[in-house]
Amino acid sequence: MERRQRALDIARRAGAEAVLASTPASVAWLTGFAAEIDSGPSPFGLPPLALLAADDAPVLIVSDDDAEGAAATGCEVRSYRGFSVEPLDAVGGASRALVEVAGGRRVAVEAGSLPAALAAGLDWVDAGAELASARAVKDPDELALIRAAIELCDVGQREARRHAEPGLTELELWARVRGGIESAAGARTPILADLVAGPRTAATGGAPEGRTMAAGELVLCDLVPRRTGYWGDSCATFALEEPSAVARENHRRASDRLAQILDAVRPGVVAGDLDALARDGLDYPHHSGHGLGCDWHEEPRIVPGSETVLEAGMVVAFEPGCYEHGEGVRVEQVVLVTADGCEVLSGHGLEL
Amino acid sequence: MERRQRALDIARRAGAEAVLASTPASVAWLTGFAAEIDSGPSPFGLPPLALLAADDAPVLIVSDDDAEGAAATGCEVRSYRGFSVEPLDAVGGASRALVEVAGGRRVAVEAGSLPAALAAGLDWVDAGAELASARAVKDPDELALIRAAIELCDVGQREARRHAEPGLTELELWARVRGGIESAAGARTPILADLVAGPRTAATGGAPEGRTMAAGELVLCDLVPRRTGYWGDSCATFALEEPSAVARENHRRASDRLAQILDAVRPGVVAGDLDALARDGLDYPHHSGHGLGCDWHEEPRIVPGSETVLEAGMVVAFEPGCYEHGEGVRVEQVVLVTADGCEVLSGHGLEL
Numbered sequence: 001m002e003r004r005q006r007a008l009d010i011a012r013r014a015g016a017e018a019v020l021a022s023t024p025a026s027v028a029w030l031t032g033f034a035a036e037i038d039s040g041p042s043p044f045g046l047p048p049l050a051l052l053a054a055d056d057a058p059v060l061i062v063s064d065d066d067a068e069g070a071a072a073t074g075c076e077v078r079s080y081r082g083f084s085v086e087p088l089d090a091v092g093g094a095s096r097a098l099v100e101v102a103g104g105r106r107v108a109v110e111a112g113s114l115p116a117a118l119a120a121g122l123d124w125v126d127a128g129a130e131l132a133s134a135r136a137v138k139d140p141d142e143l144a145l146i147r148a149a150i151e152l153c154d155v156g157q158r159e160a161r162r163h164a165e166p167g168l169t170e171l172e173l174w175a176r177v178r179g180g181i182e183s184a185a186g187a188r189t190p191i192l193a194d195l196v197a198g199p200r201t202a203a204t205g206g207a208p209e210g211r212t213m214a215a216g217e218l219v220l221c222d223l224v225p226r227r228t229g230y231w232g233d234s235c236a237t238f239a240l241e242e243p244s245a246v247a248r249e250n251h252r253r254a255s256d257r258l259a260q261i262l263d264a265v266r267p268g269v270v271a272g273d274l275d276a277l278a279r280d281g282l283d284y285p286h287h288s289g290h291g292l293g294c295d296w297h298e299e300p301r302i303v304p305g306s307e308t309v310l311e312a313g314m315v316v317a318f319e320p321g322c323y324e325h326g327e328g329v330r331v332e333q334v335v336l337v338t339a340d341g342c343e344v345l346s347g348h349g350l351e352l
Numbered sequence: 353m354e355r356r357q358r359a360l361d362i363a364r365r366a367g368a369e370a371v372l373a374s375t376p377a378s379v380a381w382l383t384g385f386a387a388e389i390d391s392g393p394s395p396f397g398l399p400p401l402a403l404l405a406a407d408d409a410p411v412l413i414v415s416d417d418d419a420e421g422a423a424a425t426g427c428e429v430r431s432y433r434g435f436s437v438e439p440l441d442a443v444g445g446a447s448r449a450l451v452e453v454a455g456g457r458r459v460a461v462e463a464g465s466l467p468a469a470l471a472a473g474l475d476w477v478d479a480g481a482e483l484a485s486a487r488a489v490k491d492p493d494e495l496a497l498i499r500a501a502i503e504l505c506d507v508g509q510r511e512a513r514r515h516a517e518p519g520l521t522e523l524e525l526w527a528r529v530r531g532g533i534e535s536a537a538g539a540r541t542p543i544l545a546d547l548v549a550g551p552r553t554a555a556t557g558g559a560p561e562g563r564t565m566a567a568g569e570l571v572l573c574d575l576v577p578r579r580t581g582y583w584g585d586s587c588a589t590f591a592l593e594e595p596s597a598v599a600r601e602n603h604r605r606a607s608d609r610l611a612q613i614l615d616a617v618r619p620g621v622v623a624g625d626l627d628a629l630a631r632d633g634l635d636y637p638h639h640s641g642h643g644l645g646c647d648w649h650e651e652p653r654i655v656p657g658s659e660t661v662l663e664a665g666m667v668v669a670f671e672p673g674c675y676e677h678g679e680g681v682r683v684e685q686v687v688l689v690t691a692d693g694c695e696v697l698s699g700h701g702l703e704l
Contacts, residue, residue: 024392037392039544040376040578041465043484043649085627085639085655091464091480111469112443113393116461117478119468126469128443132395171535179527186523186562192391210538226392275437287437297395303437 002139004030007052010130011108018053019131020098020107020124022114025294026050026131028229029142031058032073035066037226038190045082046094046115050075051101061097063090091117098122136291136299137313142230143336146293146315149225149232150334150345155184156223157236157348160195166215166240170195170208173219181225192224192296194235201237201328204286204321215241218327222319224296231296233317234348235332243352250322250329251352257282257320258331258350261289265316265335265342271306278302278320284330289318292334310337315345354491356382359404362482363460370405371483372450372459372476374466377646378402378483380581381494383410384425387418389578390542397434398446398467402427403453413449415442443469450474488643488651489665494582495688498645498667501577501584502686502697507536508575509588509700512547518567518592522547522560525571533577544576544648546587553589553680556638556673567593570679574671576648583648585669586700587684595704602674602681603704609634609672610683610702613641617668617687617694623658630654630672636682641670644686662689667697 007019007030021027024035027050035048045063048070052058060070063082070077078101080093099121108127109119138146159180164173174195182189194205197213201220213219222235237254239247261278278288289302292315300308300316310316319332331350335342359371359382373379376387379402387400397415400422404410412422415434422429430453432445451473460479461471490498511532516525526547534541546557549565553572565571574587589606591599613630630640641654644667652660652668662668671684683702687694 035392038390039542039648040387040389043647046464083638085653088653109468111472112398112467114468115464116466116468116471116476117463117480119471120463124468128469169535171538171540172531174540175527175531175534179524179531182527183521183523183562188523188526188559190391207540210535286435295395296391301440 003134004052004058006134007131010127010134014108014125014127015106016108016125017105018051018102018107019127020102020109020114021050021052021131022047022110025135026110029135029294031060031075032229033060033070033075034226034229038188043088043090044084045090049094049098051107053105059101061094061101063093091115094118095121132295133299135293135295137311138293138315142293143315145228145230146232147345149227149230150234150347152181152185152189152225152227153223153232153234154347156181156225157221157234160219160221161238161349164213164219164238164240166213169210169212170197171210173213174208177223185227190226194220194222196220197240199326202323202326204284204323204328204330213240216244218243218247218329220328220330222330222332229294231292233292233296233332233334234346235319235330236348236350237329237331237352239352244327246325247327247329247352250324250327253282254320254322254329254331255350258318258333261318261320262333262335262342262344265310265337266340267310267312267337269310271300271302271308271310272304275302275304275306278318282320282322284321284323286321288320289316291316312337312339355486356404356410358486359483362479362486366460366477366479367458368460368477369457370403370454370459371479372454372461372466373402373404373483374399374462377487378462381487381646383412383427384581385412385422385427386578386581390540395440395442396436397442401446401450403459405457411453413446413453415445443467446470447473484647485651487645487647489663490645490667494645495667497580497582498584499697501579501582502586502699504533504537504541504577504579505575505584505586506699508533508577509573509586512571512573513590513701516565516571516590516592518565521562521564522549523562525565526560529575537579542578546572546574548572549592551678554675554678556636556675556680556682565592568596570595570599570681572680572682574682574684581646583644585644585648585684585686586698587671587682588700588702589681589683589704591704596679598677599679599681599704602676602679605634606672606674606681606683607702610670610685613670613672614685614687614694614696617662617689618692619662619664619689621662623652623654623660623662624656627654627656627658630670634672634674636673636675638673640672641668643668664689664691
């Protein structure tokens with residue numbers, strides 16, 4: 001895989017012989033193993049680690065609880081005791097396994113996530129930022145996984161429109177959206193989301209709450225599910241029954257900007273220039289877009305002044321918004337940068 | 353608070369002047385601030401840190417995105433740039449804020465979670481295991497939060513029985529259970545869960561999947577939601593329509609053991625002895641119980657050979673199971689150890 005070679009090159013430039021991934025994103029990127037991320041740390045095991053010293057053979061270091069899933073990736077697995085009635089020692093178990101696998105080599109690590117107890121046994125140098133940036137251009141097998149994650153976005157956006165109605169709370173709608181996504185995935189699914197109706201749309205979003213939705217209100221639904229280690233992203237804004245004139249105008253302006261950006265995307269375009277094009281005539285307090293893959297926000301970040309140059313194989317979500325006069329609208333699609341433009345990967349509707 | 357004094361005592365015994373919490377559990381324990389834990393690491397901010405140098409004044413070190421919630425705890429807050437269109441530098445921001453707050457003091461840390469990049473700027477000693485054990489006896493304000501979390505368990509168990517029916521998939525039932533819990537909480541809620549029907553009950557549990565449930569099958573439902581930083585826990589097993597004779601017998605045996613344990617709980621009892629009492633006549637591959645609070649599994653662990661002595665103020669979940677002849681039953685209740693016995697905090701039904 002192209003990406004493993006890039007990771008090793010980063011290690012070499014940092015004077016190291018191997019890469020040690022400790023973020024769920026980099027572990028998934030190098031090995032295909034998707035760490036559990038939806039209930040916080042476990043007393044039985046540390047988050048998985050992946051050590052890459054040659055471009056064809058990462059070693060996954062996981063607790064016994066993850067050993068079967070780790071082996072299914074085809075990577076070599078070193079496991080330590082997980083769920084057990086014995087005394088807890090996840091840190092000791094992971095630490096000993098790591099020292100053996102690292103074998104005294106100097107390793108390029110992600111120092112923003114590698115626990116100090118594990119770093120203590122290593123000769124390390126930080127390459128976290130370089131590894132994160134190296135994920136921007138996707139390999140073909142990654143594109144297939146991103147497409148599958150975006151299918152879950154399409155399902156969720158369809159469910160949102162299907163079930164949204166006055167009298168339901170945001171949380172009741174959320175339960176139906178999430179239920180639809182998880183049924184389609186066949187598994188529990190981590191999902192970041194904005195799901196708000198009415199006044200909170202003007203504040204760009206937020207988590208669903210107990211507030212009851214009313215006729216005429218906008219629903220802003222931004223769904224970011226993870227499937228097999230890769231994230232999808234999507235946003236649509238729609239009205240419960242008849243939208244106001246303000247909502248129509250905001251929707252028209254945001255949609256127009258999205259169309260303009262997609263028209264401009266191609267290799268060689270500078271991210272900061274795309275950001276300026278997206279904001280032309282709009283005033284929103286967030287990025288205009290971002291890369292996604294093993295993380296839900298990565299390079300290329302479409303933000304003011306960014307000098308990142310788009311390349312074929314990058315996957316980018318664009319999401320201009322118009323939040324004026326008390327009603328917020330955001331529209332978002334994910335695209336793959338191709339040799340001469342882009343392919344829209346998102347399949348959800350953007351109508352108001 | 354009693355617990356802050358215990359944490360400082362641990363630091364002093366380790367030769368340090370302050371405690372630095374970096375797990376969500378210890379941060380919640382010392383400050384009341386519940387870190388987001390249900391979608392993995394964020395590129396915009398590191399997990400919150402709490403530095404305690406005197407027993408009345410922890411400092412929370414968080415990204416801007418968490419600053420408002422952190423301030424609501426009454427703790428002092430030091431924040432660094434979070435969600436932004438500027439270049440990403442969460443590690444640098446957190447690191448600089450931490451160095452300033454620590455002010456050159458030697459700190460007792462949780463080295464199994466503190467990132468190496470943050471530890472690099474500190475004079476530190478590991479006290480992670482001691483801090484985790486110190487959480488076992490709860491302060492009165494913690495008990496109120498645990499009771500509130502257990503109310504969510506009761507809601508979820510009621511929803512499971514109300515909606516479970518042949519023809520539904522495990523995931524469809526899960527969506528209703530989670531939806532009920534989140535509506536009762538008024539917010540998205542992290543939940544660990546076993547929710548399986550039929551053959552998988554014999555394997556003690558697992559995550560809900562797409563399998564359709566059938567009449568006569570057992571449903572094993574173990575719900576562990578977090579509310580305001582504190583976890584509840586609960587398990588019940590019930591039949592879809594008529595249970596088999598095997599299921600009845602397994603349920604009788606597990607329930608009998610649970611009653612025996614609760615009868616025996618009081619200060620001074622040794623955890624390993626309770627474990628032996630729970631397993632008498634049963635053969636299950638997991639613990640007989642565990643403490644819970646800011647973590648979902650902590651001291652006192654009710655496991656073979658444990659020498660931990662129960663004390664008043666501990667909160668313990670007991671969960672014997674009988675998984676014989678292809679149908680698994682587990683029953684679980686959470687109790688508070690009182691001066692002369694225990695009080696059952698769980699309100700959910702345990703009938704088959």
